[in-house]
Amino acid sequence: MKSEVTSVYMVGVGGQGIIRASDILCEVIMRSGLDVKKSEVHGMAQRGGSVTSHVRFGKKVYSPLAPKGGVDILMAFERLEVLRYLDYIKPKGRVIMSELELYPPAVNLGIAAYPENVVETVRNRVSDVKEVNATQMAIDAGNIKAENTVLLGVLSTYLDVDAKLWDAVLREAFPAKVLEANLKAFAAGRAA
Amino acid sequence: MKVLMSGNEAIARGAYEHGVRFASAYPGTPSTEILEAFAHYDGVYAEWAPNEKVALEAAIGAAVAGEKAMAVMKHVGVNVAADPLFTSSYTGTNRALVLISADDPSMHSSQNEQDNRNYAKFAKVPMLEPCDSQEAKEFIKIALDLSEQFDTPVMLRTTTRVAHSKSIVTLEEEGNWEDKTAVQFNASKYVMVPGNSRVRRQLVEKRTTALKEFAETFKGNRVEMKSKDVGIITSGMPYNYAKDAFPEYSFLKLGMVYPLPDKLIRKFAGKVKKLYVVEELDPFLEEQIKAMGIAVTGKAVLPFANELDPGIVKNAICGCSGGEIAAAPEVPPRPPNLCPGCPHRGVFYVLGKLGAFLSGDIGCYTLAYMKPLEGLHSTVCMGASISMAHGMSKALKDKGKGKVVAAIGDSTFVHSGITPLLNMAYNGSDAVVVICDNSTTAMTGMQEHPATGYTLQGQPTKKLDFAALAKVLGIENVQVVNPYDLKQVRKVMKEELANEGPSVVIAESPCVLFRRANPTIGKPFRVDPGKCNGCKLCLGLNCSPISWRPFAKMEEGTYQRKTKTQEGIAVIDSLYCTGCTLCRQLCKAGAIVEEE
Numbered sequence: 001m002k003s004e005v006t007s008v009y010m011v012g013v014g015g016q017g018i019i020r021a022s023d024i025l026c027e028v029i030m031r032s033g034l035d036v037k038k039s040e041v042h043g044m045a046q047r048g049g050s051v052t053s054h055v056r057f058g059k060k061v062y063s064p065l066a067p068k069g070g071v072d073i074l075m076a077f078e079r080l081e082v083l084r085y086l087d088y089i090k091p092k093g094r095v096i097m098s099e100l101e102l103y104p105p106a107v108n109l110g111i112a113a114y115p116e117n118v119v120e121t122v123r124n125r126v127s128d129v130k131e132v133n134a135t136q137m138a139i140d141a142g143n144i145k146a147e148n149t150v151l152l153g154v155l156s157t158y159l160d161v162d163a164k165l166w167d168a169v170l171r172e173a174f175p176a177k178v179l180e181a182n183l184k185a186f187a188a189g190r191a192a
Numbered sequence: 193m194k195v196l197m198s199g200n201e202a203i204a205r206g207a208y209e210h211g212v213r214f215a216s217a218y219p220g221t222p223s224t225e226i227l228e229a230f231a232h233y234d235g236v237y238a239e240w241a242p243n244e245k246v247a248l249e250a251a252i253g254a255a256v257a258g259e260k261a262m263a264v265m266k267h268v269g270v271n272v273a274a275d276p277l278f279t280s281s282y283t284g285t286n287r288a289l290v291l292i293s294a295d296d297p298s299m300h301s302s303q304n305e306q307d308n309r310n311y312a313k314f315a316k317v318p319m320l321e322p323c324d325s326q327e328a329k330e331f332i333k334i335a336l337d338l339s340e341q342f343d344t345p346v347m348l349r350t351t352t353r354v355a356h357s358k359s360i361v362t363l364e365e366e367g368n369w370e371d372k373t374a375v376q377f378n379a380s381k382y383v384m385v386p387g388n389s390r391v392r393r394q395l396v397e398k399r400t401t402a403l404k405e406f407a408e409t410f411k412g413n414r415v416e417m418k419s420k421d422v423g424i425i426t427s428g429m430p431y432n433y434a435k436d437a438f439p440e441y442s443f444l445k446l447g448m449v450y451p452l453p454d455k456l457i458r459k460f461a462g463k464v465k466k467l468y469v470v471e472e473l474d475p476f477l478e479e480q481i482k483a484m485g486i487a488v489t490g491k492a493v494l495p496f497a498n499e500l501d502p503g504i505v506k507n508a509i510c511g512c513s514g515g516e517i518a519a520a521p522e523v524p525p526r527p528p529n530l531c532p533g534c535p536h537r538g539v540f541y542v543l544g545k546l547g548a549f550l551s552g553d554i555g556c557y558t559l560a561y562m563k564p565l566e567g568l569h570s571t572v573c574m575g576a577s578i579s580m581a582h583g584m585s586k587a588l589k590d591k592g593k594g595k596v597v598a599a600i601g602d603s604t605f606v607h608s609g610i611t612p613l614l615n616m617a618y619n620g621s622d623a624v625v626v627i628c629d630n631s632t633t634a635m636t637g638m639q640e641h642p643a644t645g646y647t648l649q650g651q652p653t654k655k656l657d658f659a660a661l662a663k664v665l666g667i668e669n670v671q672v673v674n675p676y677d678l679k680q681v682r683k684v685m686k687e688e689l690a691n692e693g694p695s696v697v698i699a700e701s702p703c704v705l706f707r708r709a710n711p712t713i714g715k716p717f718r719v720d721p722g723k724c725n726g727c728k729l730c731l732g733l734n735c736s737p738i739s740w741r742p743f744a745k746m747e748e749g750t751y752q753r754k755t756k757t758q759e760g761i762a763v764i765d766s767l768y769c770t771g772c773t774l775c776r777q778l779c780k781a782g783a784i785v786e787e788e
Binding site: 005013014023026027030035036037038039040041048049050061062063064065066067068069070080081083084085086087089091103104105106107108109110112113114115121125126144 | 194301517518527563
């Protein structure tokens with residue numbers, strides 16, 4: 001019964017477009033005909049704090065929050081954030097992560113070290129880990145802020161959803177000025 | 193039509209669909225988006241009130257005048273509005289009145305996690321609790337109907353995970369709004385002098401009895417029978433967690449958490465072998481069910497504090513989590529921080545070095561308590577900075593001379609700072625009040641207030657003048673400073689701390705994210721590595737674009753030590769720097785220069 005619900009957990013830093021990305025994912029899922037719920041905590045978006053968003057979908061979804069050990073796909077928008085939420089991933093879950101490193105205040109102040117060998121640590125827990133240089137891919141697509149769309153492109157290859165739905169929702173989600181870059185970023189993520 | 197909506201958007205939509213045309217609120221996480229969404233519907237009146245007490249009283253007035261009304265606030269806001277709440281329970285409301293209380297289990301953005309279900313019982317008003325966005329929209333209609341049918345304010349309680357979760361909602365046509373407004377007189381109902389109150393008091397008891405009867409057949413109180421081995425009584429978001437964890441068990445889902453349907457609960461309890469209550473925070477349902485003489489397990493296995501999730505519920509009830517959980521390694525915390533270019537940063541950098549007690553308040557600047565700024569030493573509730581500083585100054589007498597400062601934001605000052613400032617003038621404090629005026633309610637996402645000159649619905653209006661107000665209240669020493677000028681802030685603070693009597697210092701500059709106020713954004717800076725001597729003074733500002741690059745992590749030959757002990761250099765990420773100049777003011781080596 002429980003396995004009918006798929007849980008995606010997006011984690012990163014305020015200002016990275018995580019809430020936008022999870023909104024887009026939810027819209028795509030809803031249009032595919034499934035039930036979907038999402039949950040996040042607002043208010044830290046502009047203040048550099050840790051930001052997370054749960055998205056859960058299936059035939060019928062009750063809880064918008066996944067339990068620890070219950071996430072199918074953990075999407076980390078920043079490298080060390082994947083470690084902070086590693087306890088959420090299922091043993092056979094998948095990890096999508098960005099190579100981007102953003103230093104927390106304690107690292108900036110020189111009182112804590114930025115963790116090393118993050119990808120190796122993650123691989124010790126789950127075998128399916130996909131790391132991409134989302135920042136460079138977004139720059140290549142024409143807008144550094146499209147990192148979130150790059151990661152959505154990667155995610156889309158893991159989900160059984162018609163590519164046309166993604167395209168339609170992306171076209172509604174972005175204003176004309178940045179649409180082209182976001183479509184390119186999405187395609188780059190899909191091809192990665 | 194089906195759309196994705198947050199609980200807050202669904203409440204706004206439901207209120208609009210069912211004829212609410214008056215709403216008053218004070219912003220507070222997780223309630224803020226309700227009024228922001230409601231304000232955009234055609235033909236509605238929506239306002240930001242200076243505080244929650246004013247919001248609820250305004251809504252009572254609107255309902256008594258015959259308009260369906262809604263007052264919206266976060267859980268601690270109900271403390272401020274408690275006075276009108278308790279007595280409006282006696283008077284009743286004429287037309288519908290709904291009070292939305294948005295609670296914050298786990299204190300994601302709050303100073304406490306009080307369980308406002310207690311207010312329903314305390315004030316003797318019914319309370320509904322939706323579990324998702326669709327139900328939030330439906331329950332608003334029920335709340336409005338109940339309010340008119342039973343002549344009572346009705347509380348609708350959400351929690352952060354209802355307010356800020358999104359789920360699928362079916363939209364309906366807007367209901368027909370009916371104009372029932374009129375000047376009507378009914379003094380024995382609305383003048384709560386003891387003689388009238390005693391009469392109304394009896395009616396309140398009768399109403400509660402009638403509401404209990406209603407609860408027995410209310411469709412929102414729903415039995416879902418499955419396995420009779422275990423039954424779970426629950427409400428709101430915890431219903432979803434329990435349902436997710438135990439789809440095979442039987443459920444009594446309570447849509448109305450006060451008053452409770454005794455007969456329905458007894459009947460359900462009689463059908464199952466083992467009974468649990470799954471609820472967040474206080475044992476509110478559990479205690480009432482136990483008082484009915486029913487054996488039930490709740491807080492004996494579930495936590496008293498913080499929000500639940502399906503894993504916590506599963507673990508508590510069956511001692512299993514349902515899967516292997518990998519441990520997450522320790523990583524450096526990433527607490528929220530003042531934004532790059534924030535006008536509060538310079539003020540609190542100076543305040544943290546004064547050696548004075550900084551009585552703080554509620555807002556973004558509360559974050560300045562953390563290392564390395566450490567510019568704030570207490571935060572209790574809205575407005576407490578000023579009243580507490582007054583009490584300290586009086587208690588400390590000479591020992592407090594030049595040692596007591598209150599710091600409060602503009603919106604918080606309007607909310608609850610004016611009366612304590614009057615108290616300082618009236619009773620003669622010797623403390624300095626700093627009003628950090630960033631021209632908006634920044635913490636909750638840029639809401640207007642009486643000192644911004646605009647209303648919620650975008651109309652220009654009278655703008656409160658803080659300096660003039662302070663003078664009128666009786667504060668003689670009032671100065672305005674530019675928070676980006678460290679020297680000026682330091683000089684003025686020293687002057688005012690030395691002055692006799694209470695002073696007000698207004699640090700005036702708009703929030704750097706607040707586009708309407710046209711904040712100052714300059715050219716970004718960079719660090720000249722040839723000049724940086726590694727003194728780390730700039731890092732003391734805790735500005736996120738400034739980071740430390742140790743020589744140990746740099747290639748040999750790419751750096752040069754200015755002193756024997758230098759261990760690295762500061763670096764500025766020019767992508768995020770707003771050119772506020774604070775770090776350049778601190779840098780004695782002249783290493784911080786404009787990006788070409």
